[in-house]
Amino acid sequence: MFIICLDLEGVFTPEIWIEVSLKTKIEELKITTRDEPDYDKLMKKRLKILKEHGISLKKIQEIISEMELLPGAKEFLDWLRSKTQIIIVSDSFIEFAMPFMKKLGYPTLFCHDLETDGNGMISNYRLRLDDMKRKTVLALKKLNYEVIAIGDSYNDMGMIKEADHGILFKPPENVVKEFPQFPVTHEYSELIEILSNHLNLK
Amino acid sequence: MFIICLDLEGVFTPEIWIEVSLKTKIEELKITTRDEPDYDKLMKKRLKILKEHGISLKKIQEIISEMELLPGAKEFLDWLRSKTQIIIVSDSFIEFAMPFMKKLGYPTLFCHDLETDGNGMISNYRLRLDDMKRKTVLALKKLNYEVIAIGDSYNDMGMIKEADHGILFKPPENVVKEFPQFPVTHEYSELIEILSNHLNLK
Numbered sequence: 001m002f003i004i005c006l007d008l009e010g011v012f013t014p015e016i017w018i019e020v021s022l023k024t025k026i027e028e029l030k031i032t033t034r035d036e037p038d039y040d041k042l043m044k045k046r047l048k049i050l051k052e053h054g055i056s057l058k059k060i061q062e063i064i065s066e067m068e069l070l071p072g073a074k075e076f077l078d079w080l081r082s083k084t085q086i087i088i089v090s091d092s093f094i095e096f097a098m099p100f101m102k103k104l105g106y107p108t109l110f111c112h113d114l115e116t117d118g119n120g121m122i123s124n125y126r127l128r129l130d131d132m133k134r135k136t137v138l139a140l141k142k143l144n145y146e147v148i149a150i151g152d153s154y155n156d157m158g159m160i161k162e163a164d165h166g167i168l169f170k171p172p173e174n175v176v177k178e179f180p181q182f183p184v185t186h187e188y189s190e191l192i193e194i195l196s197n198h199l200n201l202k
Numbered sequence: 203m204f205i206i207c208l209d210l211e212g213v214f215t216p217e218i219w220i221e222v223s224l225k226t227k228i229e230e231l232k233i234t235t236r237d238e239p240d241y242d243k244l245m246k247k248r249l250k251i252l253k254e255h256g257i258s259l260k261k262i263q264e265i266i267s268e269m270e271l272l273p274g275a276k277e278f279l280d281w282l283r284s285k286t287q288i289i290i291v292s293d294s295f296i297e298f299a300m301p302f303m304k305k306l307g308y309p310t311l312f313c314h315d316l317e318t319d320g321n322g323m324i325s326n327y328r329l330r331l332d333d334m335k336r337k338t339v340l341a342l343k344k345l346n347y348e349v350i351a352i353g354d355s356y357n358d359m360g361m362i363k364e365a366d367h368g369i370l371f372k373p374p375e376n377v378v379k380e381f382p383q384f385p386v387t388h389e390y391s392e393l394i395e396i397l398s399n400h401l402n403l404k
Contacts, residue, residue, distance in 0.1 A: 001296070001315060001330050081308035094203070106283035108310040110345070113203060128203050129346045139341040143312070144331045 003145040005159055008090035010152035011169050012073040013100050023063045037154040043125050056120040065099045076188035077104055084199055089133050091155050110136055134158030165198055205347040207361055210292035212354035213371050214275040215302050225265045239356040245327050258322040267301045278390035279306055286401055291335050293357050312338055336360030367400055
């Protein structure tokens with residue numbers, strides 16, 4: 001039996017931090033896991049910048065709630081959920097992701113969460129688990145699932161390599177070059193074609 | 203972080219085999235895990251009866267597609283999914299459960315599947331995993347989730363005992379007597395009250 005693990009940002013939604021950077025006009029918030037593979041370094045830097053500029057969790061949530069899904073994302077996910085079981089596996093935080101979950105029809109989401117201080121500023125982030133995406137795939141394999149993993153970036157490669165079938169979706173050039181063993185897709189229609197074969201759909 | 207594992211039949215839907223028994227007028231199909239805790243014995247017996255009466259998978263799927271969710275089930279699940287992450291964990295089969303998943307808005311479902319022969323008769327059942335409900339809770343705990351498990355019957359007790367918090371929903375008297383350590387609920391409003399406390403909701 002199949003289960004599909006899909007990344008959130010870059011697969012169903014735009015990158016949150018890039019949007020926050022645009023809306024707050026803070027250029028240095030633009031770096032993502034695509035640029036800095038060390039997630040802890042990246043997050044510490046982001047939280048430091050937010051603090052320096054006095055940007056609260058509420059302000060970020062306001063920015064996120066105005067963001068749209070990628071065009072066709074909901075339709076793709078609806079198709080997928082009618083055919084098989086899926087889990088969204090994201091290194092983002094529940095406080096950021098829930099407005100998107102509502103727009104996607106509340107698929108099950110595995111992610112992390114945030115700590116805030118008395119002033120509503122993000123004081124820290126809590127990884128539910130280190131190397132979470134890969135460990136999620138491992139746990140599902142142990143539950144006797146044949147796992148398909150779909151993601152776009154460095155922080156997805158653990159789960160994509162661990163899965164029975166890994167697929168890249170809209171990856172940057174450096175990821176494509178570094179991991180030539182995985183099929184590369186750019187449109188949901190290409191994902192549907194590959195998945196239909198895996199899932200043995202007519 | 204919380205995740206909630208919920209049984210399907212008895213929690214969100216009526217018991218499928220009881221409905222099949224009523225519609226086919228085969229009295230002996232009425233036994234469930236409530237009566238026979240040994241699931242393999244129970245299933246072998248059911249498949250033998252279906253074969254004897256010439257009842258195909260398609261016929262059973264027709265019966266299921268006419269079944270309704272329990273009153274308030276969809277609203278309860280919608281509330282739950284807006285607050286936290288959930289997985290439906292069922293010892294039923296994907297071929298039986300999908301019409302209900304559609305009605306519930308495609309929550310993620312962990313279950314088993316069926317084999318059919320050339321005549322469309324169910325020839326065997328495939329457990330994805332033995333002791334699946336308990337092992338699902340174990341896997342989620344290892345992924346650093348605080349697990350709440352909700353079920354009604356004998357085949358749920360593995361997951362309910364393994365979870366950080368177990369809750370019985372509409373259980374039969376024998377289950378209540380045998381497992382007095384777990385809170386007993388009969389209405390979704392009672393579940394919402396207990397869960398609101400666990401999830402620390404205002």
